[in-house]
Amino acid sequence: MIFHETTLKDAWLIDLQPFGDARGTFARTMCSKEFAEHGLLTNFVQQNMSVSAEAGTIRGMHYQRPPYTEAKLVRCVRGAILDVIVDMRSGSPTYLKHEGFELSAENRRQLYVPPGFAHSFQTLVGDIEVSYLVTAPYTPEAEGGVRYSDPLLDISWPLPVSTISDKDANWPLIDLSAEPLF
Template sequence: MKYHSTELKDAWLIELELRGDDRGFFARTMCREEFADRGMETEYVQQNMSVSAFKGTLRGMHYQLRPYAEAKLIRCLRGAIVDVIVDIREDSPTYLKHQMFELNDQNRHQLYVPPGFAHSFQTLTDDVEVSYLVSSPYAPEHERGLRYNDEKLGISWPETVTTISDKDAAWPLIDEHRQPLF
């Protein structure tokens, strides 16, 4: 795997190294030792998948509070997404900064999202499948989110949002949070 640092502290874009022959190819998608060498989470307790039928679908901006804060390792297995992460760690030099990454079934890139980041993605095609590992179990009482269209974040989504859950559309604006974000 090739590890590319991002503009956001502790987040990584991971390029798979494909080893192919006439059968197809093989690639490692996670290596505990390599992750540990970079300060990345090495223990994952759950693998999730998301299927979205329509281009423009938006999921997120999700995160969980301590002690259930999650690291995520995200891949798009079918179709294409723009993945957006926001650093919500108040002591971070990249606090409230965001970055976008295109993940698709052609580039096969992965995104490592450390704890303390809000995570979201928007589908760029119909019929999208995303798979991701998470380091903590889902804890509904610790779940939080940011509003995808909060002007304070300044995210320019590449597509018109065509489909979003009521919950994701109603997350509070940053200025409405009554406590530190994370």
């Protein structure tokens, strides 16, 4: 795997290194030793899948509140998405900064999302499938989020929103006067 630093502290874009022969290719998508060498969490306890039918669908901006924070390793296995993360850690030098990454079945890139980040994606084509590992089991009472269209973040989504859940459309706007979550 090839690890690329992003502009956000502790978040990494990961390229796979496929090895090929007459049968096709093989690549590791996760290696505890290599992840640990980059300071990444390796205790993945759950794998999730998300399928979306329409281009322009937005899922998120989700996070898990302490003490149930989670890291994610996100990969698009069918289609293409713009994966967007926001650093929600108040003590971080990249607090409230965001960055977007195209993940697709074609480029086979992965995104390591550290604990304390909000995570979202928009489908760039129809019929996509995203698979991601997480370091903590889903805990409904710890779920939180911020609105994908928060003017403070000013995220430029590439497509008009075609589909979004009521919950995701109505997450609160960021309140800078509130007690920090992370």
